[in-house]
Amino acid sequence: MKVGIIGLGIMGYRIAKNLAKDDILNYVYDRTPAKSMEFKKEFENVEYFNDPTELAKSSDVVITILSDDNAVTSIIKPLIPIASNKIIIDMSTISPITSYELAKEINSKGYFYDAPIIGTSIAVENKSIVILVGGPYEKFETVKEILTHTSNNIVYMGGNGFGLKGKLVNNLLIGVYMAALSEAFNFGLDLGLTKEQIGDILSKLSSARSPTSEIKIPKIINGDYSTQFSVKNIRKDLDIIINISQHYNSLVPLASLTENLYKITESLGYSSLDFSSIFEMYRKLTLK
The missing domain is CATH 3.40.50.720 (NAD(P)-binding Rossmann-like Domain)
Structure with a gap:
């Protein structure tokens, strides 16, 4: 074969x-x-x-x-x-x-x-x-x-299409989750916590810790956005999710909101970098 x-x-x-x-x-x-x-x-x-x-x-x-x-x-x-x-x-x-x-x-x-x-x-x-x-x-x-x-x-x-339907369920979650991790990390910095303290909470101590937080939090701490899964790809997947949701009359407000956050991240020059770089969008747009 x-x-x-x-x-x-x-x-x-x-x-x-x-x-x-x-x-x-x-x-x-x-x-x-x-x-x-x-x-x-x-x-x-x-x-x-x-x-x-x-x-x-x-x-x-x-x-x-x-x-x-x-x-x-x-x-x-x-x-x-x-x-x-x-x-x-x-x-x-x-x-x-x-x-x-x-x-x-x-x-x-x-x-x-x-x-x-x-x-x-x-x-x-x-x-x-x-x-x-x-x-x-x-x-x-x-x-x-x-x-x-x-x-x-x-x-x-x-049957055909069901593998992709499962994948989109997963990517809706990780797209929103990565944005939430970044928002929480940025919030912690604004409160005066250190990167290390926030990293331990989100990747080791939190009841919401996951394999994604274990992989992505060190990237945020180190500013290492070498691509494992790019911003443009998660934004593309969220766009598919939103379009499919209309076909099936499914409510996906978090996907819609999060897609816009990744679009802003792309506009700041992070399109081809890892989607954990959405954290930089929060840092750049945080009002001081």
């Missing part, structure tokens, strides 16, 4: 590395050729393509991990005519509606799965990410067997 990956961004590159280390990855493609060439230097047995459709023609299983709805649609649509008996696993976070529409076309010939990720780039390296899978159960075990090389927790959520 030949496996190819399309998309060598922060998450895609690390997932590709996990598969290549286990000798199950055959091909890669990225719209930035230098990334593909860099990967080829690291893993000589993996070939790279300059055309994603050509990669798909040579692959039995195609994994995509891309930035947004437009990127996924532009890659998947040309694959429809050649999708016969192929398994396509999209690990991007996009609208479940977009994904479902693509799935209807692919599933008439092959098998399409949404398989978004819960976890950071560090979790990918540790193979501790959670992958939520939506799609035909018929080939789920094959999908799971492949994804086991990059995750120890793969959950079947139901």
Whole structure:
């Protein structure tokens, strides 16, 4: 079985590395050729393509991990005519509606799965990410067997789109939670507490502590906003959540408010940095 990956961004590159280390990855493609060439230097047995459709023609299983709805649609649509008996696993976070529409076309010939990720780039390296899978159960075990090389927790959520629905539930929470952590941290500083005192409360002592606070509070303390999950991506996901909420008549006022806070953070120049940099928005806009 030949496996190819399309998309060598922060998450895609690390997932590709996990598969290549286990000798199950055959091909890669990225719209930035230098990334593909860099990967080829690291893993000589993996070939790279300059055309994603050509990669798909040579692959039995195609994994995509891309930035947004437009990127996924532009890659998947040309694959429809050649999708016969192929398994396509999209690990991007996009609208479940977009994904479902693509799935209807692919599933008439092959098998399409949404398989978004819960976890950071560090979790990918540790193979501790959670992958939520939506799609035909018929080939789920094959999908799971492949994804086991990059995750120890793969959950079947139901039909097409249900993996993404689960992911959006998670990202609504972490988007709001990160903003709340930053607001609480900023509030503590304004009250005269030290960074270390606030850090201990939020990441060690609080009843609301979590894996997210344990990872992100040290980044705030150290001013280290190297990207694990970017501001522009959480803002994009919150935008999807708000649009989907209208489709399902669901009330999401905190998501709407928090999306605007991330938009302000982007306007201050933090778009590509880790979403914990929303803390800097609070510091810059705090009235003194």
